[in-house]
Amino acid sequence: MGARIFPSNIRFKLVVSLLSIVVVMGSLSLFIGIQIINKNLIREATESVRNSLAATSELYDEEVEKRSRIVEYLAKTAEIARATGEENRKVLFAKLIQIKTEFAFDIVNVVKPDGTILVRANNFEAWGDSVAHYRYIQWILRNKKPAAGTGILGYENIRNEGKDLAERTIIKVVRTPLARQRESQIEDQALVLKVASPIVEDGRMIGILYAAVLLNNNDRFIDRFRRLLFKEERIDGREVGASTIFLGDIRVTTTVMDGSGRRAIGTQVSDEVYRKVYDEGQSWIGQAFVVDKWYISGYSPLRDIDGRILGLLYVGVLKDKFDVALRTTTVLFLLVIGLTVLIALFLSVYLIGVYTKPVQRIIAATHDIAAGNYHRIEVRPHDDDDSRKIANGFNAMVAAIGERDRKLQDLTERTILKSEKLASIGRLASGIAHEINNPLTGVLTYSSLLLEDLQGTAYAEDLAVIRDETLRCRKIVRGVLDFARENEPEKTAADLNAVLDSSLEILEKNVHFQNVEIVRVYDPNLPAVPVDVHQFKQVIGNLAVNAADAMPGGGRLTITTAFEPEAGLIVIRVTDTGAGIAPEHLTRLFEPFFTTKGKGKGTGLGLPVVYGIIRRHNGTIDVRSKIGEGTEITIKLPAT
Numbered sequence: 001m002g003a004r005i006f007p008s009n010i011r012f013k014l015v016v017s018l019l020s021i022v023v024v025m026g027s028l029s030l031f032i033g034i035q036i037i038n039k040n041l042i043r044e045a046t047e048s049v050r051n052s053l054a055a056t057s058e059l060y061d062e063e064v065e066k067r068s069r070i071v072e073y074l075a076k077t078a079e080i081a082r083a084t085g086e087e088n089r090k091v092l093f094a095k096l097i098q099i100k101t102e103f104a105f106d107i108v109n110v111v112k113p114d115g116t117i118l119v120r121a122n123n124f125e126a127w128g129d130s131v132a133h134y135r136y137i138q139w140i141l142r143n144k145k146p147a148a149g150t151g152i153l154g155y156e157n158i159r160n161e162g163k164d165l166a167e168r169t170i171i172k173v174v175r176t177p178l179a180r181q182r183e184s185q186i187e188d189q190a191l192v193l194k195v196a197s198p199i200v201e202d203g204r205m206i207g208i209l210y211a212a213v214l215l216n217n218n219d220r221f222i223d224r225f226r227r228l229l230f231k232e233e234r235i236d237g238r239e240v241g242a243s244t245i246f247l248g249d250i251r252v253t254t255t256v257m258d259g260s261g262r263r264a265i266g267t268q269v270s271d272e273v274y275r276k277v278y279d280e281g282q283s284w285i286g287q288a289f290v291v292d293k294w295y296i297s298g299y300s301p302l303r304d305i306d307g308r309i310l311g312l313l314y315v316g317v318l319k320d321k322f323d324v325a326l327r328t329t330t331v332l333f334l335l336v337i338g339l340t341v342l343i344a345l346f347l348s349v350y351l352i353g354v355y356t357k358p359v360q361r362i363i364a365a366t367h368d369i370a371a372g373n374y375h376r377i378e379v380r381p382h383d384d385d386d387s388r389k390i391a392n393g394f395n396a397m398v399a400a401i402g403e404r405d406r407k408l409q410d411l412t413e414r415t416i417l418k419s420e421k422l423a424s425i426g427r428l429a430s431g432i433a434h435e436i437n438n439p440l441t442g443v444l445t446y447s448s449l450l451l452e453d454l455q456g457t458a459y460a461e462d463l464a465v466i467r468d469e470t471l472r473c474r475k476i477v478r479g480v481l482d483f484a485r486e487n488e489p490e491k492t493a494a495d496l497n498a499v500l501d502s503s504l505e506i507l508e509k510n511v512h513f514q515n516v517e518i519v520r521v522y523d524p525n526l527p528a529v530p531v532d533v534h535q536f537k538q539v540i541g542n543l544a545v546n547a548a549d550a551m552p553g554g555g556r557l558t559i560t561t562a563f564e565p566e567a568g569l570i571v572i573r574v575t576d577t578g579a580g581i582a583p584e585h586l587t588r589l590f591e592p593f594f595t596t597k598g599k600g601k602g603t604g605l606g607l608p609v610v611y612g613i614i615r616r617h618n619g620t621i622d623v624r625s626k627i628g629e630g631t632e633i634t635i636k637l638p639a640t
Contacts, residue, residue: 007425014348030330037329040285042320044298047581050285052229052315053298056243059225060302060313067211068148068195070103073207075146075197084110084199084207089127096121106191107161107212111137113205113522122162129160131210136196138207139305146197149305152247155188165190170219170268171252172499178289179268180249187266191215191247191311209574215245215253217265223252231575235320242295244314245302246289249274256316264291269299270313274570277301287319294319362394378434411500444470469506470536488531489616496529496536496570497522500559503540512545515554523562529570529640533615543605543633550631563639572635581625589623 068392083091096108100121106172108121115132131137148559155608167208171187175471192212199207222243230241249269258264276284277299288297294318302311361438444467451463462575540559547557555577562571581589585596590611615619618638625631 007292018348019341019344022341023337030337031090031331032419033333034326034330036368038326041325042296045317045319046285048156049296049298049315049317050124052241052317053283053285053300053313055229056225056313056315057300059228064150064193064195067103067105067193067213071148071209071211072197074099075199080110080209081199081201081206084202087118089124092119093121093124103211104213105211105265106214108336109211111196111208111210112197113141113207117160118207120161122165123160124410126160131157134194134210135305136194137208138209140196140198144205146195148195149193149194149304150302150310151304152310153190153192153212155190158190165214168214169502170333171216171250172266173250173268174266175269176270176291178270178272180271180274182268182345184248187247187250187252189247191245191252203606212439216247217264218253221245222255222629224394226255227231229315231316233235233321235324238293238320240318240321242290242314242316242318244312244316246312246314248279248311252311252315258277259292267291271312273299273312278309278473281309288316290316294385296322358622361391365394371476442472443630465506478595489535489613491530491617492533494527494531494533494536497524497534497561497573498525498570499536500540500561501533503537504544507541507544510545510548512548513557516548517554517556519556519558521558521560526561526563526570527602529637529639531617531637539610539613539635540574542610546606547574547576547578549555550580554632565639568639570637570639574633575630575632577630580627580629581623582627586623586625590621 052223064421076504080092080095082088083095092110094292096110096119099105100108103273105121109131110117111131114130116130116135117127120126125543134143134151136147136149136151149526153167155169155411160171169188169190173182173185173187185200191282192210192214194377196208196210198205199209213221222245225243226239226241229243231239238257239255242256244251244256246252246269250263251267253271254263254265256267258267270288273284274287278301281301283298283300285298286296288295288296296316296319297316299312299314301309302313343569363396369377379527447463447466447470451460451467452465503518504518544557551557558573560571560573560575561574563569566569570615581596589607612619614635621637622634624634
């Protein structure tokens with residue numbers, strides 16, 4: 001044999017075993033811990049994005065509402081109303097320039113009641129063209145009330161507002177992986193935040209004050225959202241949080257940067273998100289690859305005044321933020337495990353060396369004994385209790401070697417005697433079983449033969465009962481003997497009403513039931529139930545006999561069945577008008593061998609057997625009783 005690579009002594013094995021346990025448990029803890037932390041981080045990140053998305057929607061709505069109140073207030077000022085009524089374009093132009101500058105609007109116009117432009121703040125010379133097709137203008141013309149929200153302007157309309165706005169509107173579409181295919185590679189529509197309010201004089205609408213903020217390439221607008229939500233947190237020089245507004249599937253303003261460090265204007269949302277949010281009108285939250293980085297992202301639809309979806313609102317948090325936390329946690333786990341292994345190694349070597357010294361002495365002593373030198377091990381004063389016990393035990397073993405042959409001989413004799421006794425008991429049990437089976441087999445055989453011969457006669461029904469009850473006797477005996485072994489019932493779908501009738505027909509002829517009125521209250525809609533018919537007959541038999549014993553002077557035994565479809569339960573109630581059960585006995589009814597009957601009148605196994613059968617049918621049994629009034633036993637079984 002070749003030389004061993006590692007030592008084969010007990011000290012080495014104990015050290016390796018302990019270290020293996022430490023390493024395995026540490027690795028398992030690391031794996032489980034990382035999974036839990038990662039799951040919690042993702043859940044927290046998703047919840048954070050969900051809240052940020054809701055906050056972004058609220059900020060957007062607040063911006064719309066704030067600008068709506070501004071325009072509504074300005075439309076009511078006497079200066080604008082008077083100038084509009086007089087169609088004084090110069091005065092209105094100067095006022096609109098002031099409004100545009102002071103309140104950071106990109107477009108401010110006054111529209112006549114017929115939907116034509118009276119004056120533009122961006123282009124004094126461009127007027128008279130119709131904007132009656134604008135949805136918000138149409139809404140005010142119909143309702144005579146202010147309107148505010150998100151809308152779209154075509155390129156021709158935005159070009160009338162000025163060259164600079166037209167240039168901001170044009171966005172070149174950047175092909176994006178997983179995005180839907182577009183026919184046009186240029187987006188020339190403008191996504192705008194629109195507000196409008198009627199100008200009223202003497203109860204008559206004389207015009208409309210219309211203002212809008214162009215969202216295409218509007219860095220200031222989207223940066224404000226990001227600052228409010230995510231502050232200035234960065235990872236590797238990149239902003240952790242991102243906000244975007246989409247027109248359709250195109251980013252028209254965003255804080256997301258592409259690989260070159262420019263805003264990712266013109267990139268597309270993935271087709272999966274587009275279908276979920278734009279087509280189905282639902283929010284989407286999850287991990288998404290945005291331009292060139294993974295984000296925990298959230299998208300929600302952006303609608304106009306009529307509820308049409310025009311675009312999407314987006315917020316996202318760099319997944320790197322959570323990956324950094326996971327990596328840091330993993331490193332800490334590894335450091336803890338490494339430190340634990342080193343400490344465990346040192347302690348294992350030291351402690352195992354201390355605790356195995358008695359073993360080493362025993363090993364040396366065994367070599368001496370093998371050589372024929374029988375001597376005791378010295379018990380040292382500084383040895384611990386276990387070491388002394390080991391030494392004393394070894395010494396006792398050495399002292400007992402001389403008696404080994406005698407004890408072995410005695411043990412052999414006792415074993416042979418025990419085997420003979422067991423064989424005798426086995427033969428006796430076999431004989432008893434044979435003797436019991438013989439009469440049962442005879443009864444079963446002759447009743448079956450008589451039943452075949454007397455089919456169609458008045459005796460056929462009684463003979464069928466004898467045959468069936470003989471089979472049931474054999475089944476009951478086996479069931480009682482198997483009570484403690486939890487045998488599974490042999491279930492078949494059965495009509496419980498018919499099973500109850502079959503059992504009661506036998507009992508009605510019993511002498512105990514001569515003065516007992518049996519009342520059947522069956523639910524005709526009771527479904528078939530999977531039960532062991534023989535065991536269930538045993539249940540009903542035990543309960544009915546107990547009820548009859550409780551009514552020695554006669555009474556009423558009521559058997560009720562019902563179906564509770566909501567709970568999926570079959571309910572059977574066995575009610576008697578007997579003496580009742582004392583409260584202190586109710587809690588012990590199902591204890592084996594507990595009985596309230598007189599000596600020789602009960603074994604105390606009836607109700608425990610019933611309880612075991614019902615439990616094996618996944619059912620419940622409940623007892624209610626009152627002294628002098630009777631007892632009600634309720635059985636509930638699953639209908640399937």
